[in-house]
Amino acid sequence: GDSVTQMEGPVTLSEEAFLTINCTYTATGYPSLFWYVQYPGEGLQLLLKATKADDKGSNKGFEATYRKETTSFHLEKGSVQVSDSAVYFCALSDNTDKLIFGTGTRLQVFP
Amino acid sequence: DAGVIQSPRHEVTEMGQEVTLRCKPISGHDYLFWYRQTMMRGLELLIYFNNNVPIDDSGMPEDRFSAKMPNASFSTLKIQPSEPRDSAVYFCASSLMLIAASSYNEQFFGPGTRLTVL
Numbered sequence: 001g002d003s004v005t006q007m008e009g010p011v012t013l014s015e016e017a018f019l020t021i022n023c024t025y026t027a028t029g030y031p032s033l034f035w036y037v038q039y040p041g042e043g044l045q046l047l048l049k050a051t052k053a054d055d056k057g058s059n060k061g062f063e064a065t066y067r068k069e070t071t072s073f074h075l076e077k078g079s080v081q082v083s084d085s086a087v088y089f090c091a092l093s094d095n096t097d098k099l100i101f102g103t104g105t106r107l108q109v110f111p
Numbered sequence: 112d113a114g115v116i117q118s119p120r121h122e123v124t125e126m127g128q129e130v131t132l133r134c135k136p137i138s139g140h141d142y143l144f145w146y147r148q149t150m151m152r153g154l155e156l157l158i159y160f161n162n163n164v165p166i167d168d169s170g171m172p173e174d175r176f177s178a179k180m181p182n183a184s185f186s187t188l189k190i191q192p193s194e195p196r197d198s199a200v201y202f203c204a205s206s207l208m209l210i211a212a213s214s215y216n217e218q219f220f221g222p223g224t225r226l227t228v229l
Contacts, residue, residue, distance in 0.1 A: 034217075041222075043115070043202055043204070043220030043222050043223050044154075044202070044204075044220045045220065046217050046218075097142060097161065098159065099156075099216075101153070102153075104153055
């Protein structure tokens, strides 16, 4: 079945460092891909999305490009802030009702 | 809109007791999802509803868990009897129906209920 694999955390960075969180997927069709973020004590919220190959999703300085050839959707940010500390979830939807989530990657940013 | 509302935010109970978690989805949304989040297992989909009808409950761990959606604005997740291994954060989420096969379905999550079973 469809699945999402994320890099293990935690990812620990200093403020203004470059961030990459890897995400790869397995799907039989052409899924839509998402990154959700969970701040401490809160529910998940959509960060960005891409619905077809080569699309780039972006929001709040974060970017991810839908790479069909490598089945990847890596999250990047050029300069992280302490306020970016959160858990990041990669997810896919095979255009049905459900989302399939990865296990989440905790990001810790220190001043 | 106030977003997805869950209650209580925190629940502490003793093993064997009945626990009821409540969710109010965003008005107008067609889908409602119940998730469980633990350190060991991550985020698991328990059950979801479309227009108040349960569609897939294959994630419900066992018969001790049950969920209902009596109307479009309210759902409950009940655990009876509760066990320590049920301790987790339970999230409710809602979304609109897919418009087309190529569309996407952003899910809006509530703040969660942190359940501790002693």
